[in-house]
Amino acid sequence: MSFDDLSLFDLSLLGWTAARVSALPVGTVPARVARVDRGAAEVIAADGTHHVRYGAQVRRAAAADPVALPCVGDWVALRPLAEGRSELAAVLPRTSSFMRGGVSRTSRAGLSGDGQGQVLAANVDVVFVAEPSMHATDFADLGRIERLVALAWESGATPVVLLTKSDLFENGLDDLVSDVRAAAPGVDVHAVSSLLGEGVGLVGGYLAGSRTAVVLGPSGAGKSTLVNALAETAAMPTQLVRAADGRGRHTTVHRELIPLPGGGLVIDTPGIRRVGLYEMTDGVDLVFSDIDELSRGCRFDDCDHDAEPGCAVIAALENGELPERRLTSWRKLQREAAWMATRTDVRLRKERQNRWRQIHKEMRRSGRNRP
Structure with missing residues (x-):
């Protein structure tokens, strides 16, 4: 399914609910952010897709706190302008937000920021933590899994760990799954091979109806390959990992919301090397x-x-x-x-x-x- 087809669908298929209506400013219509650019966003409204720039209120809020910036998955209010154009007038309250810490105007990585955060995905029901079953030189990174699962719980969404590229793991896959389950108590853990289609249907089951998921993990984890398998099309470009060290390249360079033919939506993301915690409670x-x-x-x-x-x-x-x-x-x-x-x-x-x-x-x- 492409964005060009979305004018045929009700916004409820993208996750819109009647409970959000009261948050809409007068004179605006709802839309969901599919992709963001500097100062602008591609959004999906009932009448199709629009490329809109941020209104003054949104720019002021973002200048005070990066958390207020529109992000993929956000529900926003569009205000009609002259000549058939619209502006992104407001970001509606989020039901969940996956955030990383340490983001500021002077620093974008690690813990060297000033306590400000950045929202990577909003209004997400499920966080798929994608960890490759095996690199060329090492096994799944349990510490990275623990970090991403902690952030997933904190976001208000449900974490699910996916051990991708399971077809490349020759021996001991069951033991690896057990180790990961021990590192993420109470979290579903599944071995998946997107190329062979193993486990893809099970993953899609988490997105029944109009549920939204974000796929997070390092470069080379097979996130885009999984998204393509779920979308049943080449929705995102993919690359092979480097043979020398088993590491992947940053094939995906932006976050994007993709509707799935069987229902539900998925957000693909660039590879994550490190994500700082942000305002962690539970x-x-x-x-x-x-x-x-x-x-x-x-x-x-x-x-x-x-x-x-x-x-x-x-x-x-x-x-x-x-x-x-x-x-x-x-x-x-x-x-x-x-x-x-x-x-x-x-x-x-x-x-x-x-x-x-x-x-x-x-x-x-x-x-x-x-x-």
Whole structure:
């Protein structure tokens, strides 16, 4: 299905619900963002697709906080303009948002940002964490899976881990699936071969009706190949991984919302090397529910699971019940989440201070202008 066909469909097939109607500003119509460009977006409305620029209100909000920028999956309000054009007048409230931290005007990667975030996908029901079953030199990255699953839980969507390219994994696939399930308790884990069609129907089952999924993972994980298999067409370009190191190239260079012929929608994304946590509350705890369960047996309620006496987590580590890699990963994500929380607090304090300075400046100006 292409965007040119969408004028034949009701917006409810793209996820529109009556509950969103009250959020529409007067004089606007709803549309869903399929792709974003600098200062503009390709959106799907009831009468087809439009390339629209951001209105003044959207630009002001985005200047104050990048989180307010329209992103793929957003429901937005279009305001008609002269000559049949429209502008993107407002971003409607999100039911879920997959966010990464550490994004600012001066830094776009890692933890060197100022506590601002970036929304990678909005109004998503399912997050497919795509991890290649096997690279040329290493196995699935459990730490990366834990990080992305934590962010998925935090987004408000349901994470599902897909071990892609399973046809290239010769021995021990069942053991790998078990290891990944241990790293993501309570999360569905499936081995998938998009080229052979194995598991593709099962993946599509998560998108029944008008549900939306985003596919996240490193370059070379086979995300675009999976999207093409779901779309039953070459919706996204693909490339082979490099033979020398098994790594993939950034075939997908933008995020794009793609409707599927069997119902549902999927967002393909560029490969992710690293994603910082952002305003984490329960995501890390859900990923490490096994450590949370063990901690209930600790002698002290505020146990850091380091060197405290009577620590049930350390005891589980020593008797082999808890892998050392798992505890190390938990400590790393806990530290990062705490760091990001402090950076966010600093940013919010600065914003409040700037607002008060502006208010005081206006008050002084008003006082000088009085007769």
